[in-house]
Amino acid sequence: MMGLKCYFDSRNLKARVVCCGFAVAAPQVLAAPITFNTALPISEDEIILRQQLIFTQASGGAGVNEANVNSLTSLTLGGYGVSSKWSVFGVLPLAHINRELGSNDDRQLALGDGTLFSRYEIFRYDNKGATTRLSPLIGLRVPTGKTGVTSDGSVDVFGGLVATLASTQFNLGGQVLYTLNGSANDFQAGDSLTIDGSLQYRLWPKILNAQTRGFIFGVIEGNVTWQDDAQRNGVNLPQDSSMGGGTSVSISPGLQYAAQRWILETALTLPIADNFSNDALRPDYSVRTSLRLNF
């Protein structure tokens, strides 16, 4: 979820914080803690807009001299249903990053890397008040961000599978994504594998009828991300450096109100475990609020 897409040499302390600041500021768009972007429902010839605000607090281990990074990211998503099975999406982040390194305080406001992806439904089984769907997706991340602040300048490609099992009482969603990170400025972030799971359980109303206009869901989501070691000039950076690979696990409880044409949601993401280097900057928590509109 917190993609460690960094491009500076780990020997440079400030650069390490800068790039990890990006990682915190622009978490993997496709693994949103509240209802994955990849599983957003959209009908033919309809438009979906989703606006997220994400606040993230991160701090460094001993190797980063107790650096503090916090960021507020605006994540804007637009989607269009080309057909009942085929939909296309675009995501653009705008991040304000505040880095504190000892007595230095650095603040930056910049666009992040834009993401485009396309999803095609290959399996659907509907029954009364329930549906099961399976869709592969493919996309790319383009370097629209500010190089050195919110982007490493590379074009990255990702693909995966998203599955949904929905009913009137609960929704189960999951996705598996693999990202091939490109190379730029002699740096290449490690490829990553992301697995997300989401359970939304209807808390209100208890009974449905023709007058029902909205649901309140209790949400719990989990994420596991594995990332390979980064490379500089084609050489793997040490696993025990801040650019080294590893696996992280996080959990996101949340709440969602789903009306007929809009959804308001919020979630708190908490890291559970990771095996990254002590030098790595780690997220302490992340809070996100999101509004989704369907037209």
Added chain:
Amino acid sequence: MMRFLMITGGLSLSFSLNGAALAGERQYDMRVDGLTCPFCVATSAKALKKIDGVRDVSVDLDLGLISVCAAEGTDLSDKRMTKLFRKKGFTFRGQTQIETCRLNQDAVDKPGEAKKVNHKPKDPKDQPHDKDREHREGYGS
């Protein structure tokens, strides 16, 4: 005798008016699978209301049932509904028709007409004197 004829004549006219109001509308109860959320309700209702003749739509998520009130002769054929719901991402299973529309009668028709349909002749002596109405319309002052 004269009074009897006037009453029976009035009742006959009233029933024939009721019959005329109901004959123009039908209710279609459609079974649609895959409806799970308020969004499903909105997108289905929006698509159905675009069809000429459709006056009202009601969705029961638990039953997977969409009820449509439409003017007689409205094209809500199985073929058309199958295509419409496929485009929306759901599966149309079939439908039944009811000769009269019982769906939100007051909301479907114009308020005045809805009252006419269910109108039960009352003795004028039982009607409350509507002073507010007189005041609103200015003829009480």
